[in-house]
Amino acid sequence: MSNSLFPSDIGRRNVxxxxxxxxxxxxxxxxxxxxxxxxAGASGGASAGGPIKWAGWDGPPSSERFIQLSxxxxxxxxxxxxxxxxxxxYLAKLLSQLSAGAAPDAxxxxxxxxxxxxxxxxxxxxxxxxxSGSAAVKLDDFYEGLYPWCRPADGSPGxxxxxxxxNPAVFWFNKDLxxxxxxxxxxxxxxxxxxxxxxxxxxxxxxxxxxDKKGLLVGSGWFDWFGWMSxxxxxxxxxxGKAVFDDDAKSQEALAWLFEQLKSxxxxxSGSLPQGQSGDTLFYAGQVxxxxxxxxxxxxxxxxxxxxxxxxxxxxxxxxxMPVPINTAALSVNINSKNQxxxxxxxxxxxxxxxxxxxxSGGGNAVPSIRGLxxxxxxxxxxxxxxxxxxxxxxxxxxxxxxxSNPTVATELPKIVDQMFKAGNETxxxxxxxxxKLINGGS
Amino acid sequence: xxxxxxxxxxxxxxxxxxAGTRRRRRxxxxxxxxxxxxPQLLGMVVFMxxxxxxxxxxxxxxxxxxxxxxxxGLSNFVDVLSDPRIQRSAVNTxxxxxxxxxxxxxxxxxxxxxxxxxxxxxPVYRVAFFAPxxxxxxxxxxxxxxxxxxxxxxxxxxxxxxxxxxPNWLQDPGFVIPSFxxxxxxxxxxxxxxxxxxxxxxxxxxxxxxxxxxxxxxxxKLQRITIPxxxxxxxxxSITSILGSFQVxxxxxxxxxxxxPDAARTIVYEVVQxxxxxxxxxxxxxxxxxxFLALLAVTGLQxxxxxxxxxxxx
Numbered sequence: 159m160s161n162s163l164f165p166s167d168i169g170r171r172n173v174x175x176x177x178x179x180x181x182x183x184x185x186x187x188x189x190x191x192x193x194x195x196x197x198a199g200a201s202g203g204a205s206a207g208g209p210i211k212w213a214g215w216d217g218p219p220s221s222e223r224f225i226q227l228s229x230x231x232x233x234x235x236x237x238x239x240x241x242x243x244x245x246x247x248y249l250a251k252l253l254s255q256l257s258a259g260a261a262p263d264a265x266x267x268x269x270x271x272x273x274x275x276x277x278x279x280x281x282x283x284x285x286x287x288x289x290s291g292s293a294a295v296k297l298d299d300f301y302e303g304l305y306p307w308c309r310p311a312d313g314s315p316g317x318x319x320x321x322x323x324x325n326p327a328v329f330w331f332n333k334d335l336x337x338x339x340x341x342x343x344x345x346x347x348x349x350x351x352x353x354x355x356x357x358x359x360x361x362x363x364x365x366x367x368x369x370d371k372k373g374l375l376v377g378s379g380w381f382d383w384f385g386w387m388s389x390x391x392x393x394x395x396x397x398x399g400k401a402v403f404d405d406d407a408k409s410q411e412a413l414a415w416l417f418e419q420l421k422s423x424x425x426x427x428s429g430s431l432p433q434g435q436s437g438d439t440l441f442y443a444g445q446v447x448x449x450x451x452x453x454x455x456x457x458x459x460x461x462x463x464x465x466x467x468x469x470x471x472x473x474x475x476x477x478x479x480m481p482v483p484i485n486t487a488a489l490s491v492n493i494n495s496k497n498q499x500x501x502x503x504x505x506x507x508x509x510x511x512x513x514x515x516x517x518x519s520g521g522g523n524a525v526p527s528i529r530g531l532x533x534x535x536x537x538x539x540x541x542x543x544x545x546x547x548x549x550x551x552x553x554x555x556x557x558x559x560x561x562x563s564n565p566t567v568a569t570e571l572p573k574i575v576d577q578m579f580k581a582g583n584e585t586x587x588x589x590x591x592x593x594x595k596l597i598n599g600g601s
Numbered sequence: 602x603x604x605x606x607x608x609x610x611x612x613x614x615x616x617x618x619x620a621g622t623r624r625r626r627r628x629x630x631x632x633x634x635x636x637x638x639x640p641q642l643l644g645m646v647v648f649m650x651x652x653x654x655x656x657x658x659x660x661x662x663x664x665x666x667x668x669x670x671x672x673x674g675l676s677n678f679v680d681v682l683s684d685p686r687i688q689r690s691a692v693n694t695x696x697x698x699x700x701x702x703x704x705x706x707x708x709x710x711x712x713x714x715x716x717x718x719x720x721x722x723x724p725v726y727r728v729a730f731f732a733p734x735x736x737x738x739x740x741x742x743x744x745x746x747x748x749x750x751x752x753x754x755x756x757x758x759x760x761x762x763x764x765x766x767x768p769n770w771l772q773d774p775g776f777v778i779p780s781f782x783x784x785x786x787x788x789x790x791x792x793x794x795x796x797x798x799x800x801x802x803x804x805x806x807x808x809x810x811x812x813x814x815x816x817x818x819x820x821x822k823l824q825r826i827t828i829p830x831x832x833x834x835x836x837x838x839s840i841t842s843i844l845g846s847f848q849v850x851x852x853x854x855x856x857x858x859x860x861x862p863d864a865a866r867t868i869v870y871e872v873v874q875x876x877x878x879x880x881x882x883x884x885x886x887x888x889x890x891x892x893f894l895a896l897l898a899v900t901g902l903q904x905x906x907x908x909x910x911x912x913x914x915x
Contacts, residue, residue: 257666274666278668445753577863
């Protein structure tokens, strides 16, 4: 009987050696190959007058709606419109396609890489089209805070994408847990009564802390904590786009309140886990009574047994809706598209009132990016105060350009915030000073 | 005495004719072989070798993925080597390897030896242990994300119930890499187990029986016979495990997305971040190439060291 793992006539050492080196090469290949892309240049997407291809990162169920919308637009526009669903890493695929000159005619653009795509002239300036009067949509239709990030970071003119829809930060709450904690008036009722203030929230969090549940979570992303300064009157950026919240009195007061709540345990740091994997889970599991997030949690909340509703963030006055962060994505047109006229027509139809109504109604998880579509957010009267989504979107702001114009800032900001929240030894001044320095390019 | 065979009784002209026929046949076989290999080779060249070489060239350029590339010499390598963030990620990667590879091998060997003693249930256990291997890493990470959530994790509840501290697995800088190692061990255990079981089955029973007759205990048999005869398998698994552990990425990406804290970042995570979040493909390529060199060196060391401890019974 042979004791060998491999037939001895082949030579086990040789086979092992050859196999290991082959394995080594293949194992290292993906990380090396991941860095390579095609060379830049080449031609554009569709041929003149030909079909329109567009891409996004959404899979089912949104992709089913997108495919149906593409079919409708095929009939309306008279050219074949096809949705290219990207399975896997959307950004990596888009960059490869752009680099190889094989990108779709129109595509979704996320906040992190919008500036880079504008800077490297991959996107078509939409301004002439929107000013032409022939567009199915006008810039004035959109909420003002949603598209500044689609402009060049250096302040030069141009608009290179339109927000497809949006998701403003709102204050979700679990009615059952609030009742268990002895909270008799919920945040939405307080807002209706004009008493939804910082003190009201603090009082509510104190009561929840007395139970074994968490009151509220805060994360490390800009979306998670910028709102706590702006909702209490803080000015985060000046006219020129520079971060100023280290010198702004209201921002400092708001941060002082946030740090106090973190210290007392009224608010817990949820860590640096991405959305959908930390706070959401705890809120769904009934472990946290309130949750600052967006409308995208609604489809999951509908499946749960506890009572829920939403309110705007509290304000100093108790009755105002103050500016809060909004997550959004844009649809842009490939500058190398050979069918730009149709690509622009497609874009306008996609983001128009009609397009958003088609995409977002019937269980959608976002808020329209244009005015006048109240029926989407009040659908089935869930949540009860859903009508406020549009009002909050009208006041909010998308990711500040100072953050996304520098990839290092965008990637370092949540890391530094994570470190400081975990260490728990920063003052509002030192915390904001370090971040402002990073954002304004000081480090 | 020479024996004349039919083939040896050929005339010189006939001999060269046969040689020519053999050569032609060999050429034909070789051509056919290459033809069969062509699709695979083409795929390798286009999708593996080409990008590999391109990435290597890219390591000497500054390139954001779109514009023109500018030659920067070795500065990408210098930047990468002097960046404290990368240094921390390298330490994290090594720490992960130190925890995961020995843990995996000890657990693999332990369960393989146990399963060898329960032959009736071996197929059942083998399937159970192997299931995570064929499960996508993303699905595995999603499950562990729940298991690592300190507020709702049954793991933490169990730890608390037996009086042990329940860590905040993914948020405590001291626990995050051990958490990855636990997931890595859990997912890869099935493969190690199958390999160890194959190795154990190939050990000559007569050696073990002779040892028993000589009065060896179970531990002595394991230490003096089983492990030495398994050493080729151990070498193979240690090398492939180290290669895999140096490239850990998918769990981290699912756990943290693009915002992993310093304590959780590894080299391949940095490669992806630098390339696709910071748009610095040159630096990412330089880092990937350095990783390749490090793996080459580690593997070379292991192959050199094998002469001292690997026993081939051939």
